[in-house]
Amino acid sequence: MITSLPSETGRFAEAFPYVRVGTGPETLLVIPGLGDAMFDGEYGRIGTALTRRNFDRFVGEYTVYVVSRPRGLAKDKSIERMAREYAGVLERDVGTASVLGLSMGGLIAQELARLRPDLVERLVVGVSGCRVAAGSRPILRDLRGHALEREWTAIRSRLYDEMFTGMRRRFYPFLSGTVGRLRPPTPAFGSDVVVSIDAILAYDGSDRLEGIDPRTLVIGGDDDPFYPEEILRETHAGLSDAQLAMFRNASHGVFLERKAAFDNWTRRFLDGETTRVRQQ
Template sequence: MGTALTRRFDTGQFDGRIPYVRVGTGPKTLLVIPGVGDAMFDGEYDRTDAVTTAATFRRFLDGYTVYQVSRPRGLEDHQSIAAMARDYEHVLAEHVGSASVLGLSMGGLIAQELARERPDLVDRLALGVSGCRLAGAGRPIVRELHRLALEGEWTEIRARLYEEMFTGPLGRAVPLLSRTVGRVRPPNPADPRDVSISLDAVHDYDGTESLAEIEPRTLVIGGTDDPFFPETILRETHEGLPDSQLAMFTGARHGAFLERKAGFDGWVRRFLEGEAAARVRQR
């Protein structure tokens, strides 16, 4: 790609196995760890993915170079969240340098382990729609998604996730579109086993007892009605951390980072910039 385009974005694989897309050229670094849906794409970021990533994180690009970093394709059987975090530790230590870290959903679980093990590499930590453990109400949903993964029902998994993410008209329209129009371009996991392994890792993770060991200042942010990480889990996570802030969106579900995007991005950016905040519920 041309030099000008390279300055705006870059895609590739760290060490030939860890896919990433980089956007922006800001002086600070933000590492984004995506959720379980990361396992359902082919592992090759292209120009379209870079444009989408730039649009998604446009509010950060004036001050940050943003890396969205995926898990390797072909996860080991029964691979744990802690084991996945070691790949991100390697990325920071060997390729990117210390950074603020935003973990979304499953990515937030990985981010907790990363920050606990290597606080020297994590400037600030933001846990987006994520917490110390999966709520009881979310467990049967994850088990159902796991069953669908074993059957290769990728379009249905995506639609079921959308049902848990959005509210109101979007909560009805987006899953319907995914099951109809979305079948034209279904998810395409490079290694189908990665999906079930990732779901197992989410289901089994419990970082409650390790929260006190997380040193970097942390923002816990999500929706009160998230079936996976609801208000009770967000509060439990916040209260267990040594240095944290809490922001909640009343009535929002697992897609709060999309459906309440302006507020969500605003809170994360202010937190990363060091502005003080107390426990907050944003309506």
């Protein structure tokens, strides 16, 4: 049973909130996206249970660490500086690991693999790429404006609108803006959301892709407003040793909407299977 898996929560270096599930012989470090700044940093019973469910495909073979960023980020904190801090977590607390970065976490993961390839066995750039698409920058600026006004429910609703497709795209933003107001996001520091968005907007790693040595999987949806097909392909083409898995008619939330297939591709890559570019 998933609920019986061993788990642990805490803070690395008294700063990085984390939750660990499973005790597999391999290690997987998960770096979360922008939503990481939207909660208080305390992984309680619900957060731990969600981690078990989200990574149940991995915990048989892997010990999975989901590691959040510190609360109270410096105003000038960049993706590159965040990557150096995650390198410290690996070196000091976790050890060498495969790394899965989701969305903003994918930006950090790329820099981590470039700076410290000795710490990264395999790299998965999930719903992310070497930079955000130009067309998504107005969306991010709108989210930044909501963050400055501390309109957390509005941010969540807008993210849902951009992440999902079909019925979920119609239902989730409505649910967030109605009954979801009873349990709004609770950032420990509202400024962390602004700093995170600024870091995303400032990052462009397109000229540094060839410096990433670990074997890499780039995986996402072709209709993602932030990292669409052209960004996925540009990222894949710039890497020296990479695979590309792309989902058709899928958006930024493909890792949730098509979870089984997303997890299957990721797990097969981490386990050493090789494939050419795949579309699904």
